[in-house]
Amino acid sequence: MDGISHSLSSTDALPHFLRTIEYASRELAEDFNALANSGDFWSIAPAGTQPERLIEFRRGGLFPSGTTYVSGGRQITEVSIHSAELTAVIAHQAAGLPEPVLLLHEPYLKQDSASEIARKLTLIGTTLYKIVDVKKSTAASLTHDLAQFTVSWHALFILVNQEQISPDLRIMQTAELIAVGAYDVESYLYWVKQTPSGS
Secondary structure: OOOEEEEEOHHHHHHHHHHHHHHHOHHHHHHHHHHHHHEEEEEEEOOOOOHHHHOOOOOOOOOOOOOEEEEOOEEEEOOOOOHHHHHHHHHHHHOOOOOEEEEEEOOOOOOOOOOHHHHOOEEEOOEEEEEEEHHHOOHHHHHHHHHHOOEOOEOEEEEEEOOOOOOOOOHHHHEEEEEEEEOOOOEEEEEEEOOOOOO
């Protein structure tokens, strides 16, 4: 079952966004809180989902479950992550930007990690990100990257309009879209910066 975008109120969505963003950086969460009202909040969920269910962001089971099997004495049910739907939203938003870059938050590693993976990431502030040039990415590769950086308890992606990414970039000043994991990370919520009238 595919997901579609559903409008959310900032009253309902903002606390979930702030909790998720604060895991990456308290300063980032404070910056987002200051600009949250300059955009609109959305959820990716099945058509016909009741409004009261849409705001149960920490509860899974929104989409039908996949195959169930037993492994190591435990029953496991496969759950789809709806990254393709978010890819379409990001691509649409990026289409009108001159320099769309997607920042994928790395939830596990820190800048002093000796990991080979950490050396391939970019430090912005105190947080590591994978940098993706959206214009040079295919839908399949972007969907793969989103799924790879979505873990069972966290996902944070930020689309910025920025040619040069530097360690001191004030991310929220150039943020066009912010997506966070929701519904036990089966899907996502996203915030889109409002376009000024007359633009």
